Amino acid sequence: MKLDKLVGERFKERPADCVIDSHALMVRGGYMKYVANGIYSQYMPLKRIMRKIEQIIREEMDAVDGQEVLFPVVLPGSLWEESGRYESVGSELLRMKDRNGSPLVLGMTHEEAAVQLVREYGGSYTRYPFMVYQIQTKFRDEPRARGGLIRVREFTMKDAYSFHTSQEDLEAYYKECFRAYERVYKRAGLKNVVAVASDSGMMGGNISHEFMFVTPVGEDSLALCPQCGYRANMEAAECVAPAPASDGEKSRALGKVPTPGMQTIEEVCNFLNLPKEKSCKAVIYQKDDERYVVLFIRGDLEINETKLINFLKATVRTAVITEDSGLLAGYIGPVNLKAGCEVLYDRSLQGAAGLCCGANEVNYHFTGLNMERDCPGAVFNDFAKIREGDACPQCGEHAITLERGIEIGNIFQLGTKYTKAMGMHYLDSEGNQQLPVMGCYGIGVGRLAASVCEESHDNFGPIWPISIAPWQVHLCCLRADDGEAKAFADSLYKDLQARGMEVIYDDRLLSAGVMFSDADLLGVPVRVVVSPRNMKDGCCEISTRDKSVSMKAPVAEAADEVEALVKKLSGELTI
């Protein structure tokens, strides 16, 4: 490829709307162009990067016996009605109608399509297990796109669906996919990846993992234990909040104290001279049908709303407390709570005593609350948000650290949710009808590309790993009006290509600064500079984008040296 024919412009100034580096560099470098909120076109360099990532994924999916298929982008609404998701999924599923008024949806995930594809084929146990996957455009009408390719509405995704005759078989295959994912990230040159236990969200199912690229610009919070290796999305992280109560606290009587005008935990605890850990806080939510849910939790902890929603199996929002609700905002406590609403207790209160809490009476709180004694029959569940420094839920010893991460892949054990809903069965060896169990496995291709850029760049541009770089070699000919230099550069270009290397060739008659800046923005790992100055010494310069290699090679050996360097860099990313 000749650079002077490459469509797309590179420019010096950082676009004002770009907040994260990878976004800014990929716009500045002529990789992509904004079309609409969360929708981008890709220029050739990005398209090539995408294609290489896709190929790595394809090879690794094939290696675990995946079969590449292709599902439609536009699916009939009726298929989504079969699984129940036509109604259950929110407005991120883009719904539309065709000319006959029939409902259609734009595919945002393809469990339904996968079941539909293999429903008949999978009628006999002899055909299991199998996995189908596709690499294709998805559309999700995200409420808020951000960060360039990090969070978009239209994106390329690899999604895979496996079918099994037993949970054990699924679990064994799940582990294989886990390892395949690790290989994909390693080959793509992304280093800082961790797999975390995750919340399964709308996909349903039980066990799932998210592969997270750890970066300060990530949008998810991760809870990591530096000692035992516990890793979880904060949404799913169990919170261990021991609340040991001394005998003295347990024997203290429940007493009502006046707390005029004090409605917050801070005010009440300050007034009573108690630490926030010695308070019982009420947090009020409302379900879609307006019914109230009162959740009691230790005063120093926050609610993890994902846990709450999973527990209730219903969405909730922060409540608007009306006068006729029977709830007295600021004075709500577990004792003498009259309102007929659902009451939940966080595990942090289990066995606690000597607490203060609202007295369900304006301007009064209780002290000496003993959960066991005063709230008989309370059931405790985990609703609290894990905090930096909390004890690890797994080893119980070491302090949890919180990091930010970008989800670049996930794997789910789906179970029979879709096969059951959509009536997919097989006959086992004894002729009994059974439900296949499913797994699904996704990787966002563009997000992975952006993550690599985010991890590997400098002030001048991306530093692409050779496995996914748009080209392997960037050949610059300075002073292309010099006959000798131009002739050698031309011949080297042909020679490198003939040896099977991917070369971008810049022979524009421009100042060196412009050429080097463009080369930096394209981030090609191996750079060759041919110039009259070097030609005088009979050599050319060979260097790497990350500056780890910088050498001069005699013109006669240039092609050999470049080839060796390309092989060496490629070898470092081969498994």
Next chain:
RNA sequence: CGGGGUGUAGCGUAGUUUGGCUAGCGCACCUGAUUUGGGAUCAGGAGGUCGCAGGUUCAAAUCCUGUCACCCCGACCA
């Protein structure tokens, strides 16, 4: 959907408070000359319904009303 902010040429911006604009500047683009190892210099040139629609006014980028889009924080997110 809530809070905050911004819309001026492909990109980055000045001007908006206090109406006087025929809208200025840098990069990029075109022509010519001189240059050529880290985003050159000089000269000339093209490119704008100042987000959109109403309104006020002799006069609107500027004031008013409405609307749309985008960005940030939050909510949401296989």
